[in-house]
Amino acid sequence: MVEQQSTRLDAVFHALADPTRRLMLRRLTDDDLSIGTLAAPFAMSFAGASKHVRVLEGAGLLRRLVCGRSHMCGLVPEPLAMADDWLRDYERFWTDRLDGLEALRKPEPKPRKRSER
Numbered sequence: 001m002v003e004q005q006s007t008r009l010d011a012v013f014h015a016l017a018d019p020t021r022r023l024m025l026r027r028l029t030d031d032d033l034s035i036g037t038l039a040a041p042f043a044m045s046f047a048g049a050s051k052h053v054r055v056l057e058g059a060g061l062l063r064r065l066v067c068g069r070s071h072m073c074g075l076v077p078e079p080l081a082m083a084d085d086w087l088r089d090y091e092r093f094w095t096d097r098l099d100g101l102e103a104l105r106k107p108e109p110k111p112r113k114r115s116e117r
Helices: 002-016 019-027 035-042 046-058 078-105
Strands: 062-067 070-075
Touching: 002 019, 002 046, 002 078, 019 035, 019 046, 035 046, 035 070, 046 062, 046 070
Parallel strands: none
Antiparallel strands: 062 070
């Protein structure tokens, strides 16, 4: 079970490592899009876009529905939630560390002079 989840998480982070795929996913947050529409802003071929879609699909980040000659893609958010959970563990770690560092940086209160008492 742990190994299977680790493999899925590896695939998600691999898919997210590419800026083109991240932008494709962002565009899918608004609506389902065809592969051709996903490819348009990148000036890439359908075949090039299709390779990116296959990586995203393999990571479980999108689903593809074939309607005749059109391949419609839709976002699947669950793998992103899994990656977010993994990252949150490190966020807590660094927040604790930075809070500790901040506490060390705070100056000690200066002793008041006798005239201020």
